Amino acid sequence: MPKPKLPSILLLFLCAALVSAGPAAAQDISVGEYASLTGSEATFGINSDNGVELAADEINNSGGLLGGRKVKVVVEDDQSKPGQPSAAVKKLINSDKVIAVIGEIASSRSLEAAPICQEAKVPMLSPGSTNPTVTEKGDYIFRVCFIDPFQGTVMAKFALDTLHAKKVAVLSDVTSDYSKGLSQFFTEYYKKNGGQIVIERSYSGSGKDKDFRAQLTAIKAAQPDAIFVPGYYTEAGLIGKQARILGLKVPLLGGDGWDSPKLAEIAGNSLDGCYFSTHFSAADTAPKVQDFVKKYQAKYKTMPDGMAPLGYDAMMILADAIKQAGTTDGGKVRDILAKVKDYDAVTGKITIDANRNATKSAVVLRVDGKDNKFVASVAP
Numbered sequence: 001m002p003k004p005k006l007p008s009i010l011l012l013f014l015c016a017a018l019v020s021a022g023p024a025a026a027q028d029i030s031v032g033e034y035a036s037l038t039g040s041e042a043t044f045g046i047n048s049d050n051g052v053e054l055a056a057d058e059i060n061n062s063g064g065l066l067g068g069r070k071v072k073v074v075v076e077d078d079q080s081k082p083g084q085p086s087a088a089v090k091k092l093i094n095s096d097k098v099i100a101v102i103g104e105i106a107s108s109r110s111l112e113a114a115p116i117c118q119e120a121k122v123p124m125l126s127p128g129s130t131n132p133t134v135t136e137k138g139d140y141i142f143r144v145c146f147i148d149p150f151q152g153t154v155m156a157k158f159a160l161d162t163l164h165a166k167k168v169a170v171l172s173d174v175t176s177d178y179s180k181g182l183s184q185f186f187t188e189y190y191k192k193n194g195g196q197i198v199i200e201r202s203y204s205g206s207g208k209d210k211d212f213r214a215q216l217t218a219i220k221a222a223q224p225d226a227i228f229v230p231g232y233y234t235e236a237g238l239i240g241k242q243a244r245i246l247g248l249k250v251p252l253l254g255g256d257g258w259d260s261p262k263l264a265e266i267a268g269n270s271l272d273g274c275y276f277s278t279h280f281s282a283a284d285t286a287p288k289v290q291d292f293v294k295k296y297q298a299k300y301k302t303m304p305d306g307m308a309p310l311g312y313d314a315m316m317i318l319a320d321a322i323k324q325a326g327t328t329d330g331g332k333v334r335d336i337l338a339k340v341k342d343y344d345a346v347t348g349k350i351t352i353d354a355n356r357n358a359t360k361s362a363v364v365l366r367v368d369g370k371d372n373k374f375v376a377s378v379a380p
């Protein structure tokens with residue numbers, strides 16, 4: 001009897017040591033995230049990641065998932081560059097063994113990585129990619145935001161009904177699926193409802209083009225009532241500045257690609273009084289929004305833009321799906337994501353439709369110095 005006592009105690013210690021070191025970490029639920037933390041759209045990645053991390057903290061502080069397992073977010077920076085999203089997602093799936101992937105914001109980057117997630121049967125949830133083709137990549141690809149056929153209509157309607165702009169110029173980014181799609185959907189609705197597109201010009205985004213004076217000179221000659229610029233903030237800021245230098249006084253209009261604290265930094269006051277559509281207004285008095293703004297400010301000492309709550313909502317909806325599935329199995333989590341209905345998110349009530357897109361409201365904001373003023377909320 002006394003003889004086996006010592007070895008069994010040793011064995012017990014060994015087990016305890018193993019449980020507290022290696023296997024405890026293996027119990028974490030690894031969620032991948034690929035985002036533009038650097039490069040021409042860095043605020044998209046940084047701020048959506050802030051939202052994801054805030055949500056993960058909350059989940060972990062309130063006991064984790066599936067009986068106390070912590071969510072571990074593994075983030076890869078895709079540098080706002082083509083080629084990087086696929087490399088990032090392959091690494092997340094193959095080396096980090098993530099059970100799902102959150103990303104990207106920019107539609108072109110989501111389109112690049114989605115087929116890899118689909119092939120591996122790892123659910124992908126985009127916080128902000130609005131081009132309709134993203135979720136067409138397969139039944140494992142979801143988003144928590146509205147899509148551009150809706151967003152384009154919102155801004156075309158706004159141009160016609162609120163600004164009474166009868167003639168619009170369009171200046172879009174040929175390197176961006178988002179920009180090409182949004183200008184198409186805007187144009188379709190605008191023309192059908194009596195508007196005239198007087199000129200269309202383009203540029204190369206992702207920080208490539210910095211001089212837009214040739215396009216803006218041609219646009220000025222066409223005498224539009226407004227200019228639709230469905231690009232990202234880096235270029236939109238420069239376009240605003242150069243438009244005013246060339247004496248173009250009409251309002252510029254944009255989509256969610258303008259939603260960045262950097263916009264006003266780049267544009268100075270040149271875009272004041274201009275309008276863009278997006279997913280969220282920090283001025284919304286809904287308790288869910290104000291609660292988020294408070295938590296976000298406490299953690300990051302700054303106001304959230306539209307990206308931050310989209311990242312937060314994506315992480316929360318994914319966590320909820322894992323909880324409901326009772327497992328991290330990709331197929332089972334996918335099935336729950338496909339059935340999300342009336343989820344009360346910071347960016348509005350989210351219902352995932354048959355095409356794995358979210359149907360929800362958009363907001364229109366007016367640029368006013370560093371602040372964006374709430375103008376309208378538009379239901380689908």
Ligand code: PHE
Pocket residue numbers: 044105106107108128129130131178256257258259278279306307
């Ligand atoms: N909707 C943009 C795209 O598809 C990305 C974006 C989302 C930008 C939300 C800002 C805010 O490329």
